[in-house]
Amino acid sequence: MRVFLSYSHRDSEFVDRLAADLKAAGVPIWRDQTDIPHDIAANTVGWRRAVNRALGECTHMIVVLSPDSVKSAEVEAEWSYFIRQGRPVYPVLYRDCKVPYRLAVLEMYDLRGDRYEAGLKRLLVLLPREQTPEQSPEPRPAAPLHLPEAAQGEEARVYSPHGTESEAEAGAVTAPHSPLYGVKPEMTSTPPARPGGETLRRPPLRPEPSPQHRWLERAIGIVVMLIVLVGAVGVAVLSGVLGGEGGPTPEAGPVEVTSVEVVSVEATDSPTPTVTPTLTPLPPSPTAAVTSEPTADPVALAYTLARAGVSSNDGWTPFIQEFEGVPMALVPAGCFQMGSANEESNEQPVHEVCFEEPFWIDVYEVTNARYGSAGCEEYSSEDDQPRNCVNWFEAVAHCESRGARLPTEAEWEYAARGPDGLLYPWGDEFVALNAVYGDDSGGRPAVVGSRPGGVSWVGALDMSGNLWEWVSSIYAFYPYDPDDGREADGESDS
Known part of the structure; x- marks a missing residue:
C-alpha cells in the first residue's frame, strides 16, 4: 500500500517537508517529482502515463490544499478519481484557500504554520506503514x-x-x-x-x-x-x-x-x-x-x-x-x-x-x-x-x-x-x-x-x-x- 501525494508544484517546498516526515514515520508514499525518472518526466505523455499508473496502484491519497492546487486541473482530476473509486482521500490544508465541496465533506488536516506538528500527528494515525519486525504500535x-x-x-x-x-x-x-x-x-x-x-x-x-x-x-x-x-x-x-x-x-x-x-x-x-x-x-x-x-x-x-x-x-x-x-x-x-x-x-x-x-x-x-x-x-x-x-x-x-x-x-x-x-x-x-x-x-x-x-x-x-x-x-x-x-x-x- 502506498500513499499518493497530490499537489501543485508551486507548493513543492512544503511537500518536501511533508514527504520527508511521512517517510520518517514509515509511510510509503508516491510523488511524481521523486518517483518518476527524469527522462520520463521530461515528456508530457510519459509523465501522464506514470501518474495514471500510480493512481491505479496507490491505496490512499493526500491532497495538499492551497490557492494553486485548488485551481489545478491535474490535482482535481487526481482526487476526483480516488473519490469515485471509493479510496480514502485526506485533505491537508497548507495555505488558506476556497476548498472544493467534495473535499470539504472529508476530514480536514490543518498543517498551516505552527499547527503542522499536531496536524501531522493526527494524519499519521490513518496512514499505512511499512512493516518492520521491530515496529511496535505507538x-x-x-x-x-x-x-x-x-x-x-x-x-x-x-x-x-x-x-x-x-x-x-x-x-x-x-x-x-x-x-x-x-x-x-x-x-x-x-x-x-x-x-x-x-x-x-x-x-x-x-x-x-x-x-x-x-x-x-x-x-x-x-x-x-x-x-x-x-x-x-x-x-x-x-x-x-x-x-x-x-x-x-x-x-x-x-x-x-x-x-x-x-x-x-x-x-x-x-x-x-x-x-x-x-x-x-x-x-x-x-x-x-x-x-x-x-x-x-x-x-x-x-x-x-x-x-x-x-x-x-x-x-x-x-x-x-x-x-x-x-x-x-x-x-x-x-x-x-x-x-x-x-x-x-x-x-x-x-x-x-x-x-x-x-x-x-x-x-x-x-x-x-x-x-x-x-x-x-x-x-x-x-x-x-x-x-x-x-x-x-x-x-x-x-x-x-x-x-x-x-x-x-x-x-x-x-x-x-x-x-x-x-x-x-x-x-x-x-x-x-x-x-x-x-x-x-x-x-x-x-x-x-x-x-x-x-x-x-x-x-x-x-x-x-x-x-x-x-x-x-x-x-x-x-x-x-x-x-x-x-x-x-x-x-x-x-
Missing part, C-alpha cells in the same frame, strides 16, 4: 471532540465537515411524510429569547485542554438523532454512525472509518402538551377504565421539561425512549460554549451556541445489523459492531432512506458536552476505561455501548472513541453560524 491519543467536524463529525454524532466524523454514527430522522421534513432546528450564536422573555443562562466559559486528547483519531461512523416536539405534530430526528477510512495497526491493514449524523426538527406554537410521534406510534391511552384524572404521557412530560431548557448538565436527567426498536436519548434545549480555547486555533474563538428546541439522538452508534450490511469486514463484521467504511455521501443516503438528515456539528457537540462544556462526555479528566481508543480493542471498533462509563450527560454512548461520526456541516472556520453556507444541504460552493 499509543494513540483520543480523537478530537468534534469530529472533521469528522469535524466536529468523525463523528453521525461526529465532528466532521459537511460530511460529523462526528464517523457517521449519528443522524436525525423524520418520517418521510412529515410536512417539516428537512427543517433545521433553531439555533443562534447568541442567547435566544425564550417564549416568556427569559433568556437561557450562559454556562461558564472554561479553557479546554487540547481536543487531541478527546477522541479516537482513527474512526468515523453514523449516529442517529430523533427530535420530537410537543404539540400538534411530533418530529423525529434520527442519527446513526457509519465508518470511513481509519488507521492501520501492525497486525492489520488500514482501518477505514467515517461517520454521519442526521437531524430534522418540527416546531410548533401550540401549547398543547401532546406528542404525535412519526416513527413508531406511542402506546395508546388505556381505554378499559375511565378515570377523572387524565393519564400522564411520560414522553410528553419529558419533552415539556426538555423544551423549558437547562443551564447545566446536572439540571437534566437522561430520558430514553425507543422508536422503531431504536433507543434514543432526549437532548433538552439550552446553550453551550462551542470550540476550544486551547491550542486548536481552527476551533476558535470559543462562542455560545443555543438550541431553542429539544431533539433526540441515538443511544448507540448505528450497527452493521441496523445498517443492513457490514463495512470493512476485517475490522468490523459482527452485527453489534458499528458500521464503518462509508463516506459522507453514503451516510447521507442511509439517513435519507430512513426519512432523516444528518445533525449539524453544533448539535452533535452539544449532545456530547452539554451546557457545562465538558472535555469528555463523562467529565474533564480522561478515563481510559470510558472510551475505545488506540489499540485497546485490538485495532478494531468495539461492540457499541461497551464502555458504559463513557455515557454522555443525555445518555448517549461512544461519543468519545470507537468511531468518528459524520455531521452535516461543511468544514468552515469558527464561529459557527448555521446561516453562513456551511449547512447548505449539498449546494455549498465552499
Whole structure:
C-alpha cells in the first residue's frame, strides 16, 4: 500500500517537508517529482502515463490544499478519481484557500504554520506503514471532540465537515411524510429569547485542554438523532454512525472509518402538551377504565421539561425512549460554549451556541445489523459492531432512506458536552476505561455501548472513541453560524 501525494508544484517546498516526515514515520508514499525518472518526466505523455499508473496502484491519497492546487486541473482530476473509486482521500490544508465541496465533506488536516506538528500527528494515525519486525504500535491519543467536524463529525454524532466524523454514527430522522421534513432546528450564536422573555443562562466559559486528547483519531461512523416536539405534530430526528477510512495497526491493514449524523426538527406554537410521534406510534391511552384524572404521557412530560431548557448538565436527567426498536436519548434545549480555547486555533474563538428546541439522538452508534450490511469486514463484521467504511455521501443516503438528515456539528457537540462544556462526555479528566481508543480493542471498533462509563450527560454512548461520526456541516472556520453556507444541504460552493 502506498500513499499518493497530490499537489501543485508551486507548493513543492512544503511537500518536501511533508514527504520527508511521512517517510520518517514509515509511510510509503508516491510523488511524481521523486518517483518518476527524469527522462520520463521530461515528456508530457510519459509523465501522464506514470501518474495514471500510480493512481491505479496507490491505496490512499493526500491532497495538499492551497490557492494553486485548488485551481489545478491535474490535482482535481487526481482526487476526483480516488473519490469515485471509493479510496480514502485526506485533505491537508497548507495555505488558506476556497476548498472544493467534495473535499470539504472529508476530514480536514490543518498543517498551516505552527499547527503542522499536531496536524501531522493526527494524519499519521490513518496512514499505512511499512512493516518492520521491530515496529511496535505507538499509543494513540483520543480523537478530537468534534469530529472533521469528522469535524466536529468523525463523528453521525461526529465532528466532521459537511460530511460529523462526528464517523457517521449519528443522524436525525423524520418520517418521510412529515410536512417539516428537512427543517433545521433553531439555533443562534447568541442567547435566544425564550417564549416568556427569559433568556437561557450562559454556562461558564472554561479553557479546554487540547481536543487531541478527546477522541479516537482513527474512526468515523453514523449516529442517529430523533427530535420530537410537543404539540400538534411530533418530529423525529434520527442519527446513526457509519465508518470511513481509519488507521492501520501492525497486525492489520488500514482501518477505514467515517461517520454521519442526521437531524430534522418540527416546531410548533401550540401549547398543547401532546406528542404525535412519526416513527413508531406511542402506546395508546388505556381505554378499559375511565378515570377523572387524565393519564400522564411520560414522553410528553419529558419533552415539556426538555423544551423549558437547562443551564447545566446536572439540571437534566437522561430520558430514553425507543422508536422503531431504536433507543434514543432526549437532548433538552439550552446553550453551550462551542470550540476550544486551547491550542486548536481552527476551533476558535470559543462562542455560545443555543438550541431553542429539544431533539433526540441515538443511544448507540448505528450497527452493521441496523445498517443492513457490514463495512470493512476485517475490522468490523459482527452485527453489534458499528458500521464503518462509508463516506459522507453514503451516510447521507442511509439517513435519507430512513426519512432523516444528518445533525449539524453544533448539535452533535452539544449532545456530547452539554451546557457545562465538558472535555469528555463523562467529565474533564480522561478515563481510559470510558472510551475505545488506540489499540485497546485490538485495532478494531468495539461492540457499541461497551464502555458504559463513557455515557454522555443525555445518555448517549461512544461519543468519545470507537468511531468518528459524520455531521452535516461543511468544514468552515469558527464561529459557527448555521446561516453562513456551511449547512447548505449539498449546494455549498465552499
